[in-house]
Amino acid sequence: MTTMEEGRMRAIIAKLCMSEDGIVDRPERWLPAPALGGVIEELAAGTNTVLLGRRTYEQYAGSVAGLESVRKLVIASTPVAYHPGSEMLKGDPRRVLTALKQIPGPDLHVLGSLGLIRSLLRWRLLDDVSIQIHPVRAGQGTVLDRRSFKLVSLCAGQAGTLEAGYKVHYAATGALATVDSTARWGGTRRTASVPTSARAAIRAHA
Template identity: 85%
Template sequence: MRAIIANLCMSEDGIVDRPERWLPAPALGGVIDELAAGTNTVLLGRRTYEQYAGSVAGLRSVRKLVLASTPVAYQPHSEVLKGDPRRVLAALKQVPGPDLHVIGSLSLIRSLLRWRLLDDVTLQIHPVRAGQGTALDRRSFKLISLCAGLSGTLEAGYKVHYAATGALSSVESAGRWGGTRRTATVPSTPRTAIRAHA
C-alpha cells in the first residue's frame, strides 16, 4: 500500500500557511523545489496548484493530481481527481505505485488528517518568525527524524498516529520545533503474553 506524505514549510513560531508572506520571494521557488525533490506524484489543492504548478520547476515535470471543486487551468502532467475525494484518495492508496506527496495545500492536509489517510509529515522549518498565520495541529504526530539543512533550516519527519477513540488529551506545552508533550488518553486493552514451548 502506498503512503500519503505531507511536505510543508514552517516558520520557527509554528506557522505553516502562506509561506510567500514570510519567506523571501526569490527563495520560495527553491523551497518548493526541495519539498518536491525525489517525488514522482504530487497531490495538490486548487490554490497551491494554481499558484505554483506552472511557475516552479520542481512541479512542472512530475505527475500532479489535483483536488478541486471548481475548474482549473490545465498544466502539463496534471489530472483533476473526480468524485468523493475521501474515497478517491483511499482507493489511490491501495493502487501499487510510488508514494503520494502533498506539497503545501494546508486545507487538503487537514482533510487528510480528518479522514485518517495521512501517513507521514515532513516539515522544513525555517529560522524566520511569521508573526501570525495558521499553525498545524501536531498532537497526533510522533517525531521520527530531525536533521539540519542549509541556511539554518531543520527538517523534521513525523509519523502520524491516530487515536483509537479519536480523542486526544489536551496539549500541555508545544516544543520549539513542532513536537508536543502530552499524556495520551487512549485506552489500552491488556494482551496475553506469548509463550514459547520447547
C-alpha cells in the same frame, strides 16, 4: 515504476515549510521571494506524484520548475487552468484516495495545500509529515496541531533550516488552527471541508 514500488501499498506524505514560530501557511508572506521557488522545488524533489489543492496548484504549478516533470493530481471544486502533467481528481476525494492507497505504486506527496492536509487528517489517510523549519518569525497565520504526530527524525538543513519527520498516529485527532502566533505551538482548532461528489473515478488515477 520500480520493483519495490510495485510490491507495496502507497503512503500519503505531507511536505510543507514552517516558520520558527510554527506558522505553516502562505510562506510567500514570510519567506523572501527568491528563496520561495527553491523551497517548493526542494519539497518536490524525489517525488513522482503530488496531490495539490486548488490554491497551491494555481499559485505554483505553472511557475516552479520542480513541478513541471511530476504528475499532479488536483483536488478542486471548480475547473483550473491546465499545466502539463496535471489531472483533476474526479469523484469523492476520500473514496478515491482511500482506493489509490491500496494500489501498489509510488507514494503520494501533498505539497502545502493545508486545507487538503486538514481533510486527510480527518479522514485518517495521512501517513507521514515532513516539515522544513525556517529560522524566520512569521508572526501570524495557521499553526499545525501535532498531537497525533510522532517525531521520528530531526536533522539540520541548509541556511539554518531544520528538517523534521513525523509519523501520524490517530489516537488523537490532528487539526489545524488559525491564530496569532503568540505561543510557539499554540492555537485553537478550525474546521473546513473539501468538495465531494457521488461519482468515484479511481481507475483514471491509478
